[in-house]
Amino acid sequence: GAVVSQHPSRVICKSGTSVKIECRSLDFQATTMFWYRQFPKQSLMLMATSNEGSKATYEQGVEKDKFLINHASLTLSTLTVTSAHPEDSSFYICSVPDGYNSPLHFGNGTRLTVT
Amino acid sequence: EDQVTQSPEALRLQEGESSSLNCSYTVSGLRGLFWYRQDPGKGPEFLFTLYSAGEEKEKERLKATLTKKESFLHITAPKPEDSATYLCAVQRSGTYKYIFGTGTRLKVLA
Numbered sequence: 201g202a203v204v205s206q207h208p209s210r211v212i213c214k215s216g217t218s219v220k221i222e223c224r225s226l227d228f229q230a231t232t233m234f235w236y237r238q239f240p241k242q243s244l245m246l247m248a249t250s251n252e253g254s255k256a257t258y259e260q261g262v263e264k265d266k267f268l269i270n271h272a273s274l275t276l277s278t279l280t281v282t283s284a285h286p287e288d289s290s291f292y293i294c295s296v297p298d299g300y301n302s303p304l305h306f307g308n309g310t311r312l313t314v315t
Numbered sequence: 316e317d318q319v320t321q322s323p324e325a326l327r328l329q330e331g332e333s334s335s336l337n338c339s340y341t342v343s344g345l346r347g348l349f350w351y352r353q354d355p356g357k358g359p360e361f362l363f364t365l366y367s368a369g370e371e372k373e374k375e376r377l378k379a380t381l382t383k384k385e386s387f388l389h390i391t392a393p394k395p396e397d398s399a400t401y402l403c404a405v406q407r408s409g410t411y412k413y414i415f416g417t418g419t420r421l422k423v424l425a
Contacts, residue, residue, distance in 0.1 A: 243417040293358045303349050306358030
């Protein structure tokens, strides 16, 4: 299955600053990547679908101006949390499907703490 | 509405004590049901895919089964290293989207 690398694994930032998280598909060309958010003891919530060469598709309730997604190549998608606030603190995980009828393969996540 | 419910929320087992985790789902047209293992602070790790009722998959001490309404993850003679959160997800036909349950936190005591 696809090998997914996500960086950074942890980041602490001050309120009002922006943070960029990278997700790379190391051995698979991914036209689609997914970004999830996970709160403690809760399910993975899909934030957006990242589409190579076009605009991301955001789930209902997710602010696209706050969570900027760029999928500039078949191996890299980035999520930028703009003007971060403490309530944005969470665990963000990207994933890559290695085929339409195949499982998702996940990065190791990014723990974002906004102070 | 598509929904995935996992039970129990948490489970403590003694080493060697077999048990089963449940994943009940409601989806209009199941394309696949997936089981994942997630360790603290890590992304989910893929375990199994099941596509149709009656299907079974096995890997070491784990066995996954599927019916039209639910899936079970059977853990036989678990070891402490099996301690993790086990997540179930379904994919609806015609979509790339996956719907996840909230997971079962398994703790296996030595």
